[in-house]
Amino acid sequence: xxxxxxxxxxxxxxxxxxxxxxxxxxxxxxxxxxxxxxxxxxxxxxxxxxxxxxxxxxxxxxxxxxxxxxxxxxxxxxxxxxxxxxxxxxxxxxxxxxxxxxxxxxxxxxxxxxxxxxxxxxxxxxx
Numbered sequence: 312x313x314x315x316x317x318x319x320x321x322x323x324x325x326x327x328x329x330x331x332x333x334x335x336x337x338x339x340x341x342x343x344x345x346x347x348x349x350x351x352x353x354x355x356x357x358x359x360x361x362x363x364x365x366x367x368x369x370x371x372x373x374x375x376x377x378x379x380x381x382x383x384x385x386x387x388x389x390x391x392x393x394x395x396x397x398x399x400x401x402x403x404x405x406x407x408x409x410x411x412x413x414x415x416x417x418x419x420x421x422x423x424x425x426x427x428x429x430x431x432x433x434x435x436x437x438x
Contacts, residue, residue, distance in 0.1 A: 329336045345352060369376050382392055411418050 326337050366377050
């Protein structure tokens with residue numbers, strides 16, 4: 312066809328599902344696709360082993376984050392990464408500490424009684 316097809320206000324019906332980029336699609340087919348400009352999803356996505364890439368920095372609590380972001384800003388339970396700055400607990404107590412195994416481990420008052428008195432001195436003030 313060398314010219315535009317004038318449908319004179321009529322519709323094209325009974326199209327097959329498109330297989331290539333230049334194929335036409337029905338409204339029903341197009342309505343099942345998510346707009347490239349955004350939109351709301353309804354239902355889950357089966358990723359078939361694929362990954363989501365090129366995530367931006369999170370702005371809201373429910374935003375997805377990159378693995379590098381999570382590894383940098385959150386402590387892993389397996390101890391692979393460590394704190395990079397001081398920990399402020401905002402005036403709250405730290406509870407449920409395990410018994411210390413090295414000189415750098417934190418202790419609580421209950422733990423101090425099991426160590427020699429030359430190693431720890433009990434004081435009422437915190438520095």
